[in-house]
Amino acid sequence: MSELILYNSLTGQKEKFEPIYEGKVGMYVCGPTLYSEPHMGNMRTFINFDLIYRYLLFSGFKVKYVRNITDAGHITNSLGEAEDSIGKAARLEQLQSLEIVYKYNVKFQELQRIYNLLPPSIEPTATGHIQEQIEIIEKIIENGFAYAVNGSVYFDVRRYCEKFEYGILSGRKIDELAEETRVLNAQEEKRFFADFALWKKANPDDMQIWRSPWGDGNPGWHIECTAMSTKYLGSQFDIHGGGMDLKFPHHEDEIAQSCGSFGCNPARYWLHANMLNVNGQKMSKSFGNYFLPKEIVDGTTNIFSKPFPPHVIRFCMMQAHYRSTLDLSEESLSAAEKGLNRLCDAVDLMNKLKPTVSSSFDVETLIQSFYDAMNDDFNAPILIAQLFEAAKKIFLISNGTETITKGDLDKLKIAVNGFLNDVLGISIQMESNNSKLAPVMDLVLELRQQARINKDWTTSDQIRDGLAAAGIEVKDGKDGTTWG
RNA sequence: GGUCUCGUGGCCGAGCGGCUAGGCACCGGUCUGCAAAACCGCUUACUCCGGUUCGAAUCCGGACGAGACCUCCA
Numbered sequence: 001m002s003e004l005i006l007y008n009s010l011t012g013q014k015e016k017f018e019p020i021y022e023g024k025v026g027m028y029v030c031g032p033t034l035y036s037e038p039h040m041g042n043m044r045t046f047i048n049f050d051l052i053y054r055y056l057l058f059s060g061f062k063v064k065y066v067r068n069i070t071d072a073g074h075i076t077n078s079l080g081e082a083e084d085s086i087g088k089a090a091r092l093e094q095l096q097s098l099e100i101v102y103k104y105n106v107k108f109q110e111l112q113r114i115y116n117l118l119p120p121s122i123e124p125t126a127t128g129h130i131q132e133q134i135e136i137i138e139k140i141i142e143n144g145f146a147y148a149v150n151g152s153v154y155f156d157v158r159r160y161c162e163k164f165e166y167g168i169l170s171g172r173k174i175d176e177l178a179e180e181t182r183v184l185n186a187q188e189e190k191r192f193f194a195d196f197a198l199w200k201k202a203n204p205d206d207m208q209i210w211r212s213p214w215g216d217g218n219p220g221w222h223i224e225c226t227a228m229s230t231k232y233l234g235s236q237f238d239i240h241g242g243g244m245d246l247k248f249p250h251h252e253d254e255i256a257q258s259c260g261s262f263g264c265n266p267a268r269y270w271l272h273a274n275m276l277n278v279n280g281q282k283m284s285k286s287f288g289n290y291f292l293p294k295e296i297v298d299g300t301t302n303i304f305s306k307p308f309p310p311h312v313i314r315f316c317m318m319q320a321h322y323r324s325t326l327d328l329s330e331e332s333l334s335a336a337e338k339g340l341n342r343l344c345d346a347v348d349l350m351n352k353l354k355p356t357v358s359s360s361f362d363v364e365t366l367i368q369s370f371y372d373a374m375n376d377d378f379n380a381p382i383l384i385a386q387l388f389e390a391a392k393k394i395f396l397i398s399n400g401t402e403t404i405t406k407g408d409l410d411k412l413k414i415a416v417n418g419f420l421n422d423v424l425g426i427s428i429q430m431e432s433n434n435s436k437l438a439p440v441m442d443l444v445l446e447l448r449q450q451a452r453i454n455k456d457w458t459t460s461d462q463i464r465d466g467l468a469a470a471g472i473e474v475k476d477g478k479d480g481t482t483w484g
Numbered sequence: 485g486g487u488c489u490c491g492u493g494g495c496c497g498a499g500c501g502g503c504u505a506g507g508c509a510c511c512g513g514u515c516u517g518c519a520a521a522a523c524c525g526c527u528u529a530c531u532c533c534g535g536u537u538c539g540a541a542u543c544c545g546g547a548c549g550a551g552a553c554c555u556c557c558a
Contacts, residue, residue, distance in 0.1 A: 032558075045558035074556065085556065170553080176486065177554075221556080243558030248487095250557090273558070275551090282552070319507070320497060325490085325551075332496040335508035342507085345522075381498050385506035395523060457517060464519080475521045482521090 002368075002375045004059065007323060009247065009270040010169055014377055017269065019238050025056050025063045026237030028229040028267070030246055031123070033070040034104040035089040039290045040328070041276040041283035043115060045243045047314060048273040048322040050117045050425060052241070055374050057118075058423050065120040066232045069108075071101040072126040072208060074221045084218065087207040097207045111293050115310045116425045122232055126224035130210045133219045133227040136261050137198045137212075145260035149189045151201030151215035155256060157194040164259045166194070169270060170248035196253055198223050222253040229266055230258070240267030244274050245282075273322045278303070280327065304330050311426050312337045318380040318424050339388075340426070346391035347420065349398055350413055355406040363408040366390055367415040374423065383419060390416055445474070445481050 004017040019025050029049045032038045038046075049067075056063045073084025090097045112119065126133075137153055140146040145160050146153055157166055157174065166174055177194055197220035202209045209216045229237065235258065242251060251270065258266040275282045278289040291301040299307025316336035320326040366389060373382035390412065396402040404412070420426050444463060451459040464474045467483070475482050 030558075033556085038558080042558045048558090170487085172487070172554080245553070245557055248553060249555090275558075277551080280550075282557095284557075286557095316496085324497080327496070329496075331508075335496060337508095339507040342522090379498080381507095382505070385498070388506055392524095399523070401524090452517080455517070461518080468520095473520075476516075476519085 002372050004375045005377055006269055006271065007377045008268075009272045010265070010267075015269070017238075019061070020236065020268070023060070023062060025061045025239065026233040027053065027056070027063060027065045027239040027241065028225070028233055028237060029065070029067045029120075029240075030225060030242035030250070031067040031069050032108060033074065033085060034101045034108065035073065035085040037104055037107045037292055037294075038111060039283060039285070040293050040296065041290065042243075043111065043293045044276040044317055044326065045273045046112070046117060047115060047317055047425075049241050049271075051318065051322070051380060051423070052239075052271070052378055053118060053120075054425055055378060055423050058418065063121070064233065066122045066124065066229065067120040068225060068228050069105060069123055069125045070224065071105070072130075072219060072224065073097065084206065084208070090207055107294075114297060115293065115314060116427055118425070124228045124232065126219065126228070127208070129224065129227050129231065130219065132231050133223045134199075134212050136223060136227050136230065136257065139261040140198065140257065143260055145256075146198055147191065148199075148214050151217060152189060152197060153199040153214055153220075154190055154195040155198055155253070155260065156191065157196075157256070158192045160256055160260055164256070166256055167252060168265075169252050169255055172248065172252070196220065196222065196249065198257075222250055223257060225250075225254050226257040226261070226266065229254075230262070235262035235266065236264050237267055239269045239271060241271040241273065244272045247272055271322075274325045277325050277327045278329075282325075304333070308333050308337065312340055315340045315384075315424070315426055318426075319384055321377075321379060321381055323377075343387060343391050343420070346394045347416060350394050350409075350416065353394065353397055353404065353409055355409045356403040357405065359404045359408045360402045361393060361404075363404065363412055366393070367411060370415055370419050374419075380424065383424070387416065387419065441472070441483055445483065448474075449481065 005014050006017050007013070008015050027049075029046075031046075032042055046067075053063060053065050071086070073086030073088070086097050086100055089095075090100045093100065095103070111117075137146065140155065141148065141153065144156075146155050160166055161174060166172075167177070174194060199212055199214055199220055200218045201214070202216045202218060206218065208218065210218065229240070240251070240254075255265050258264060277283065278291075281287050281289060283290045291303050293310075293313075295301035296304060296308055296313060297310050312333065313336075316328065316333050317326060319336060366386065369386045369389075370383055373379045373386055376382070393402055393404075397404050444467070448460045448463040451457075451463070467474055472483050
């Protein structure tokens with residue numbers, strides 16, 4: 001049995017996974033900011049961490065998976081105009097902030113269901129934890145790593161550097177940062193350019209305002225994650241995940257906040273999922289190359305000529321490693337669709353296989369390769385390649401080239417179904433949802449079969465062509481005719 | 485401008501010093517009334533130039549190209 005190895009962004013190396021408490025895993029993943037409907041790129045991250053969550057569960061760990069919902073607008077400072085993202089959306093949509101958050105949360109929850117994401121153990125909201133955030137800020141001030149100015153509170157990066165190292169995750173050096181920073185967004189209040197806000201004094205027209213010891217205001221951009229991860233997982237837990245683009249400054253600042261308040265890095269393993277690319281670029285609203293997870297399923301985006309079912313999209317994503325960028329295209333999706341069909345056919349066939357007295361190949365080794373793939377930093381592409389190996393074996397057993405014993409077949413069934421359904425989260429719904437159509441089709445195909453027996457090709461082809469025109473494809477297999 | 489990552493066959497993508505994935509497409513075959521589908525087979529591709537090595541897609545140096553981050557971002 002191989003052991004779980006994962007790539008730790010903190011050290012830049014693959015490391016053996018050793019949980020703090022044996023058999024248990026605490027995992028925190030940065031969730032969405034609900035100022036709009038999450039796009040496909042956002043979904044890829046959540047799907048990837050769903051895979052990781054699923055495999056940890058499958059491996060027998062008791063996992064507490066916390067993924068926050070950011071429902072407090074973070075101040076964006078795009079063109080000198082400071083405005084919080086949710087407040088902005090509210091203004092544009094002429095709704096209240098809470099309506100915006102609620103509206104998009106409903107959509108987000110629906111997407112999770114559509115894409116077969118396991119619900120996290122807890123989905124805490126930022127606004128539900130203002131008090132906790134204030135308490136941590138107070139602690140950081142107490143420890144001397146933050147200061148209050150004019151109703152705002154900033155993290156004191158220079159003081160922090162006297163005791164800790166700022167930039168350990170992203171590999172940035174403070175003095176280099178100074179030169180690199182392109183826009184010094186005129187923060188006269190800050191003592192040092194790299195200081196970041198823990199609490200921001202409210203603007204008179206802010207839609208969401210909270211009371212604090214420093215006056216009315218909003219929590220800073222990074223403090224919510226520190227507050228919620230600490231509350232539900234403790235000051236140090238096993239895995240912290242998120243998208244690659246959160247590495248700096250968000251995760252870096254989380255580390256600073258935790259060190260500044262509790263004296264330790266919040267997570268032992270930092271995992272970062274890579275971006276989804278479309279046309280060679282990160283999917284982003286500003287590039288105009290984004291589409292919504294619902295649109296691709298409904299076929300309402302003009303990027304693709306036809307709709308793709310969610311489990312095909314999931315499968316396609318699983319064929320790339322979570323730390324690699326993935327280019328999603330019509331071609332890669334239809335390739336995934338066909339490949340998945342083949343895999344599903346094999347699974348179907350597996351249940352009808354007839355065992356013999358001996359196995360002509362080593363089933364244990366094949367099954368072990370599934371575990372080895374996932375234990376090596378959740379390498380789903382390799383897992384899928386091995387599942388295709390299994391599929392090939394199944395077909396060969398079926399046509400008599402290979403053989404398998406009853407015991408081996410049972411093991412194979414459990415493993416293949418387990419990895420496909422529980423780990424990859426690809427649920428194969430073979431059920432036809434056309435309960436009224438099914439008997440009609442049975443009748444039609446029986447009539448066609450009669451015609452075929454009578455060598456009445458005109459009639460049988462007429463039926464086939466007619467059905468094809470109606471979008472129903474008829475396939476004459478060895479064991480009868482199927483449709484779909 | 486700074487920091488970093490990456491360049492694999494027609495496409496998507498693993499691998500990360502020798503055993504040279506996988507899927508899709510193409511092509512050949514089996515099956516079939518025809519078609520489609522399905523199944524079988526399909527025999528080395530790693531940007532370029534140097535270097536290290538018995539041996540490099542894999543390590544080192546350089547060139548070119550692409551991307552991410554440095555600002556809200558999954």
